[in-house]
Amino acid sequence: MYTIKEVADKMDVSEHTLRFWAKSGFFPFVTRDKNNIRQFSDNDLEWVKIVKCLRAAGTENKSIKKYIELCIAGDSTVKERYQIITETKQKVLQQMEHLKKQLGTLEYKENFYQSIIKNNLKDSWNPMNKN
Amino acid sequence: MYTIKEVADKMDVSEHTLRFWAKSGFFPFVTRDKNNIRQFSDNDLEWVKIVKCLRAAGTENKSIKKYIELCIAGDSTVKERYQIITETKQKVLQQMEHLKKQLGTLEYKENFYQSIIKNNLKDSWNPMNKN
C-alpha cells in the first residue's frame, strides 16, 4: 500500500492533483487507514495510470468521471467502455497527425534560418527587410 | 489582401481569436485601409501560420510574443530565433513520444476489453469484481 506522497512520486503527479482527482471521483476504490489516511493499492496505481492516459489524450475530467462510473457500474458497460477507449485512441492518432504537420512547418523554418546563418543572408521573409 | 473574416475562413481561426492575437502583438505588419480595417497580406497569412504552429506546439502566448519581437528586431536575432524553432521542434517530438506511450496504454486496454467481449468474461481488473 502507498501513501498519497508515494503515489505522487511514483506516478509523477502532485499530491494536490491526486487529491483533486480523488475528490473528482476518479479513485473510488482507494481505502483509508484508521486515521483516515488514503492507502493506494497496486491496482489503484493502475487507475492513476489510466486517468493520466485519458488526461494526456485531452479527455475532459467530466468525461473521465463518466468512464470511471461505467467501470463501477460493472460488466454490463464493457462495450461502452471499449468504445470510449477506441475513440480516445483515434483522438490520439489525430493529435499525432496534427503534430506531424507542425513538425513540417518547424523544419521548414529551421532550414530557412539555417541557410540564412550559413550563407550570411538577410531574412527576406520579414517585412522589416522589404527594400 | 484579405479581411479578417477571409483570414478566419482561410486559416481556420475565429475572427475573435485573430483580433485577440493581433492585440497581443502577433501581427505587427498587418496594415489598415483608410477606414482602419485590417488588410492581411499573403505574407501576413504566413505569420498566422507560424503563430498557429507555435500554439499547437504548446508555446505560451507570451513566448510567441517574444519570438515575434525577435523577428521585428531584425537579422541580428536570427540565431536566437533558430534556437527557439529547434527547441520547439524538440518539444513537439517529445509530445509525439508521449502520445505514443499513451497509445500503448490505450491499445492494451482495447485488447483487454476486446477479449472480455469476445469470450464473455468478467472484468477482473475492476475491484468491484474481486471475489
Next chain:
DNA sequence: TAAAGCATTAAATTTTACTTTAATACGCAA
C-alpha cells in the same frame, strides 16, 4: 510534552487563452 512532519478538508484563488458584450462607425442597397 512540545515541536516537526505528514495527512485531512473545504473554499478561495490563479492561470491561460480566449470569448462575449457593448458601444461605435463606415459603406452600400432599397
Next chain:
DNA sequence: TTGCGTATTAAAGTAAAATTTAATGCTTTA
C-alpha cells in the same frame, strides 16, 4: 435615409483544471 453587414475597440466574463490557503489532527521524535 434607414438599416444591414461588416468592421473597430476596451473591458468584462468564462471555463477548465488545477493550486493555494487555512484550519485541523494524528504520530513520532527530541
